Amino acid sequence: MQGRIAINITGGVADVKLVRADKMNALDHAMFDALVEAIETLGRNPAVRVVVLSGEGRAFCAGLDMGNFGKMAGKGADSGQDDGKAAVPRKLEPRTHGAANRPQYAVWGWRELPVPVIAAVHGVAFGGGFQLALGADMRYVTPDTRMSVMEIKWGLVPDMAGTQIMRHLAREDVVRELTYTGRIFNGEEALNYGFATRVCADPYAEAMETARLIADRSPDAIRASKRILNRAAIVSPMEGLIDESIEQGVLIGSPNQVEAIMSNLEKRPAKYADPKI
Template sequence: MSSVHLLINGPIAEIKLDNPSKLNALTVKMLQSLEAHCAEIERTPSVRVVVLTAETAKAFCAGADISEWGELSPSEFARLWVREGHRVFDRLARLSKPTIAAVGAHAFGGGLELAAACDIRVMAPRATLALPEAQVGIVPGWSGTQRLSRLLPEPVVKEMALFGRRLTSDRALALGFAAEIADDPRAAALEIAEKALVLSPRATEIDKYMLHAGAGEDSAALIEALGSAAISASDDRNEGVSAFLEKRNAIFSGA
């Protein structure tokens, strides 16, 4: 049974981490489930907003399960663990739907990187953030030094990665990494999701594309996606397709 569940309730999809015995530490199967759920969400037009939650109150996500990668060779670690995990997190970050992480407890290492892959974050007062990889002799591998450095000031990321300091929810809010602090982050995230349903889904999708392109998040693909969307609405596109299917020369109007 998967330790990452997808619940779709009308226009709101909830991705739930459920590996409490290991504080939701991420395994290969969990990464595979997360990727599959992202693909299903993208294929479900009725879904408008995505909320990422955790089942256990003890931790949002304690990071990557060391038992999954501890025995890998250097090349396997880089290829099968870091690159694969990075690809899955990128898949989450690049969903066309708005995403909210409900961080109800500690988010360390890969857990912090997972929260950073969402568009906004709601944190519990007691939740803390950390990059503890150096404690076990490794470095962040799922965008902790890349995407996270676009969301937090570089000195703050250095505090966590180089000095092992934790970031409190209050400080995360002051720095803009957290959108809100709530005693029940899941309920607060779902409330934000509900209120977002009055917005145009097409507008928010294009907003996300433009913001990500400006920030360098998959900018090449996003530029082509925006251009393709624009050309798909043209008369020339319709004429070109019709002419091809009718085996005749197209007569383009430029409209």
């Protein structure tokens, strides 16, 4: 994927790595394209049951490529001209992927992916890199990982779905303070705020361990659980309760649910069929 992302799928676990290590996996146009391509590719593969998202080298993701900031200050970005020469687009309202534009979908798409995503975060996750980690269902981080809602440093706002995800994870005043200041915080603080799921010495190893555990569960039930949990953030309690009932009704007596029962009763590993997509 343009030398930006590598994917290896083993036993239902998709190991997705940002591989622009020389630039601390910074987000350039090619990286955005690769992220979107990865999401779309994984979403079409019924054999994928869980994703681990990580970065090679010294960092998870350092945020927007420094070259893009220089382009923002250039004539093309300032002029407002739509001549195709502006390196950084100013018209961001058009939707390209459902509710999201292209940069937003590079983050939001991991939320929409039908399987769980675990981000293994180390080094730094600044700005867009922090938002990318937020797109995962879970985030495992090292104690000394440095994170920041860094957009304010560059006179910008977090616009890669960060505002919509942060508000469900941390207190509103914490989100506001970090957004207004761009203050750098570590993995331990991230856990206290609600941005990190687990602090560990080796996030990648622990994320892979969790991923293998998830991959051994019924893929139908895992996908149904993610659908319910995704909708729970936007629907009323009554609608959420109905969602539970609908999903459960589909699962009860289905081949993979029967296999879950029989494998437990017979004390053997389950053999689940890939879901139909």
